Amino acid sequence: MLHFVYSIINFLILAAILVVFGRKAVLSIFRGRRERIGKALDEAEETASRTVSLPEIPEAFSDIVPESAKVEAEAIRAAAEAEVLASQKRTEDTSLSLRREMLADARSRLIDRIVARAAELTAEEPYQSAIRAKEADYAAEIIRRMEITPGDVAYLRHHDQLYVTLTSAHPLPQSIVDAIGARAEAMLSEIGGKPSYWVKEDPSLIGGFRFRVGDTVYDFTVADRLYQLRRDLEGRELRGDEDADALIRDLFEGIASMDGGISEFQLGRVLSVSDGICWMDGLADIMYGEVVEFEGGERGMVLDIESDRIGCVIYGRYERVESGTKVRRVGQIASVPVGESLLGRVVDPLGAALDGKGRIFASERRPIECPAPSIPDRAAVSRPMHTGIRAIDALVPIGKGQRELIIGDRQTGKTSIAVDAIINQKGTGTVCIYVAIGQKDSTVMEIRDRLTKYGAMDYTTIVCAPASASASFQYIAPFAGAAMAEYFMHEGRDALIVYDDLSKHAVAYRELSLLLGRPSGREAYPGDVFYLHARLLERAAQLSPENGGGSVTALPIIETQAGDISAYIPTNVISITDGQIFLDADLFNEGQRPAVNVGLSVSRVGSAAQTKLMKQVSSRLRMDLAQYRELAGFTQFGSDVDAATRRVLESGRRMMAALRQRRFDPLPDWKQALLIFAVSEGLADGVAVEDMEDFGEKLAERLEAKHPRETAWLLAGGKLSNEERGDLRAALEECLSEAGETEAA
Ligand code: ATP
Ligand code: MG
Numbered sequence: 136m137l138h139f140v141y142s143i144i145n146f147l148i149l150a151a152i153l154v155v156f157g158r159k160a161v162l163s164i165f166r167g168r169r170e171r172i173g174k175a176l177d178e179a180e181e182t183a184s185r186t187v188s189l190p191e192i193p194e195a196f197s198d199i200v201p202e203s204a205k206v207e208a209e210a211i212r213a214a215a216e217a218e219v220l221a222s223q224k225r226t227e228d229t230s231l232s233l234r235r236e237m238l239a240d241a242r243s244r245l246i247d248r249i250v251a252r253a254a255e256l257t258a259e260e261p262y263q264s265a266i267r268a269k270e271a272d273y274a275a276e277i278i279r280r281m282e283i284t285p286g287d288v289a290y291l292r293h294h295d296q297l298y299v300t301l302t303s304a305h306p307l308p309q310s311i312v313d314a315i316g317a318r319a320e321a322m323l324s325e326i327g328g329k330p331s332y333w334v335k336e337d338p339s340l341i342g343g344f345r346f347r348v349g350d351t352v353y354d355f356t357v358a359d360r361l362y363q364l365r366r367d368l369e370g371r372e373l374r375g376d377e378d379a380d381a382l383i384r385d386l387f388e389g390i391a392s393m394d395g396g397i398s399e400f401q402l403g404r405v406l407s408v409s410d411g412i413c414w415m416d417g418l419a420d421i422m423y424g425e426v427v428e429f430e431g432g433e434r435g436m437v438l439d440i441e442s443d444r445i446g447c448v449i450y451g452r453y454e455r456v457e458s459g460t461k462v463r464r465v466g467q468i469a470s471v472p473v474g475e476s477l478l479g480r481v482v483d484p485l486g487a488a489l490d491g492k493g494r495i496f497a498s499e500r501r502p503i504e505c506p507a508p509s510i511p512d513r514a515a516v517s518r519p520m521h522t523g524i525r526a527i528d529a530l531v532p533i534g535k536g537q538r539e540l541i542i543g544d545r546q547t548g549k550t551s552i553a554v555d556a557i558i559n560q561k562g563t564g565t566v567c568i569y570v571a572i573g574q575k576d577s578t579v580m581e582i583r584d585r586l587t588k589y590g591a592m593d594y595t596t597i598v599c600a601p602a603s604a605s606a607s608f609q610y611i612a613p614f615a616g617a618a619m620a621e622y623f624m625h626e627g628r629d630a631l632i633v634y635d636d637l638s639k640h641a642v643a644y645r646e647l648s649l650l651l652g653r654p655s656g657r658e659a660y661p662g663d664v665f666y667l668h669a670r671l672l673e674r675a676a677q678l679s680p681e682n683g684g685g686s687v688t689a690l691p692i693i694e695t696q697a698g699d700i701s702a703y704i705p706t707n708v709i710s711i712t713d714g715q716i717f718l719d720a721d722l723f724n725e726g727q728r729p730a731v732n733v734g735l736s737v738s739r740v741g742s743a744a745q746t747k748l749m750k751q752v753s754s755r756l757r758m759d760l761a762q763y764r765e766l767a768g769f770t771q772f773g774s775d776v777d778a779a780t781r782r783v784l785e786s787g788r789r790m791m792a793a794l795r796q797r798r799f800d801p802l803p804d805w806k807q808a809l810l811i812f813a814v815s816e817g818l819a820d821g822v823a824v825e826d827m828e829d830f831g832e833k834l835a836e837r838l839e840a841k842h843p844r845e846t847a848w849l850l851a852g853g854k855l856s857n858e859e860r861g862d863l864r865a866a867l868e869e870c871l872s873e874a875g876e877t878e879a880a
Contacts (some may be wrong), residue, residue, distance in 0.1 A: 796828065
């Protein structure tokens with residue numbers, strides 16, 4: 136017993152020792168960690184404080200708010216005016232766009248006022264002292280950051296000195312000027328050059344200073360900060376329904392959330408401007424396709440790089456760019472927002488909303504020019520892309536990942552086919568992009584309304600570069616659309632993209648090229664217009680299963696003049712695509728709509744995606760139609776034909792009638808096959824040409840109700856054996872005789 140007590144006491148002593156010393160050890164471990172974390176945090180804070188930023192812009196904006204009341208009144212009046220104007224014209228869309236324009240006007244006046252007021256406040260004390268107190272820090276930061284770019288090295292190869300400029304709002308202390316100069320000299324001598332050092336004063340900078348080596352600028356000025364402020368405020372997109380209060384609140388929020396700091400960028404200068412094109416110098420390291428920004432906030436894209444100048448297209452309002460305007464690199468390749476949030480929207484080629492439904496929040500962007508998927512990344516076209524149009528699905532079938540050209544004269548129903556194809560994608564999970572190039576605004580709005588009416592807008596984006604848009608907008612529109620479609624393809628989904636139309640796109644590109652002074656070739660188009668369309672259409676693809684199996688199907692549209700498909704642009708695009716749907720103006724005028732010319736239309740890969748059943752019924756149709764065309768050509772002038780010929784002509788006419796179809800009435804595959812089967816079996820002989828469509832619809836209805844076995848065959852889409860054909864024919868005859876009886880009754 137005593138033994139037991141001793142052992143307990145021993146145990147307790149041991150435990151006490153462990154607790155006292157162990158706790159110390161554990162604590163020391165934790166303390167060590169805490170110290171280390173603390174040190175790391177301190178260090179991080181130190182580096183953060185080493186990146187110098189400008190003093191905050193004073194928040195004394197309260198005294199401009201009464202002023203803004205005026206603006207507010209103006210904005211509301213403007214919107215009201217727009218409303219009245221619109222009600223006179225009775226178009227809702229004009230109302231929205233006018234309202235938006237007026238609000239945008241009022242807003243830009245308000246931004247002017249805010250920026251001007253900020254400039255006044257920063258030009259005064261105490262801001263000026265605050266900024267002077269930081270000058271030494273800025274100089275140290277410049278010395279730390281200063282770099283020689285490849286562009287500078289290239290420049291030095293041809294010149295022995297590089298321009299280095301220090302511009303400040305006020306005279307700087309000599310020590311700062313010398314320190315920066317010495318650093319530049321040391322750096323340039325390393326690569327065998329020397330600086331030509333200029334020190335300037337420019338009161339318009341308001342405060343701080345700007346240092347420029349070659350084309351690179353390190354900017355610590357208040358003027359730049361205000362510029363960023365303006366850009367930030369202007370970048371906030373307008374919603375059409377915004378009222379003046381919300382607008383002002385939004386702008387003030389913009390000021391509050393603006394971050395300070397300095398900017399580093401490459402600078403250039405506009406040499407000359409003409410018709411939306413400008414030539415610039417400077418910008419040493421610029422790349423093809425890069426985005427630049429002009430002083431006034433306009434943006435452009437580099438399209439030409441020569442040894443001593445850079446050619447660029449200007450997006451939007453180019454009247455504000457003039458020779459001498461400063462340009463800066465933005466540091467990005469031209470790109471557009473992509474993703475789910477663009478569906479249901481009408482956007483311009485830069486991805487900005489045009490439908491007054493507010494800003495589009497896209498989480499991702501894709502470059503507008505993007506290499507097409509490589510050969511190993513692709514798979515053969517094997518899945519059908521139904522358009523719901525009999526004449527196409529039966530005779531020129533399109534597969535997912537195919538490029539099928541729609542070609543024809545003006546007003547032959549080209550757009551209608553594309554729109555029907557989009558409508559037919561409802562419920563298939565296929566996303567659609569309709570790119571309108573050089574079309575009337577009213578046409579695009581009509582298409583949007585149609586798509587909305589048939590519930591197709593939910594999965595569709597319209598990219599719109601109307602006829603009134605600049606050539607540069609029209610030029611990038613299809614590329615922007617392609618980028619949006621590619622996003623879905625890489626997500627493993629299917630996309631259908633319509634380019635309406637590439638003739639106008641070629642014209643826009645010709646305009647740009649001629650303005651850029653490139654030599655013109657056939658029909659004055661530039662030599663690379665083939666490459667332009669080839670690289671666009673190559674981006675349509677069916678990806679292999681390892682790459683997600685997504686696809687982009689492209690339906691480019693080309694307008695011909697008087698049916699001439701051998702002109703330059705049509706032949707180019709015909710040779711790039713995997714087939715064409717040729718629409719015939721004569722057929723169209725005869726009432727054969729859609730006016731697909733069966734003889735001149737082909738689909739080179741799509742038949743692989745057709746169901747066996749459709750292949751079976753349509754091959755017979757194709758032969759019969761060829762025979763009919765031949766005979767019809769011969770017998771056009773003669774009235775005296777023998778009975779056999781008359782029979783062929785009669786059934787041919789009926790078959791052509793079976794290919795007629797109303798707009799906005801896409802048909803599922805099995806119903807198409809059914810009608811074609813019925814017609815080629817002679818079951819529709821008694822049907823008048825104009826009743827053909829209803830006949831097909833009624834037949835399908837009856838078959839579905841009474842003969843589930845035969846319907847199932849059609850739905851399965853497999854090849855029919857002779858026996859099955861006989862059964863199907865019998866079933867159809869039964870349906871027809873029943874129909875006859877009910878009608879007689
Ligand atoms: P544009 O050259 O002006 O772009 P387009 O070739 O795109 O013309 P659409 O605008 O599609 O032609 O159609 C021209 C006209 O033909 C429209 O008024 C349209 O309603 C009519 N149309 C097109 N397809 C059909 C059809 N299947 N049935 C009846 N009318 C049709
Ligand atoms: Mg059209």
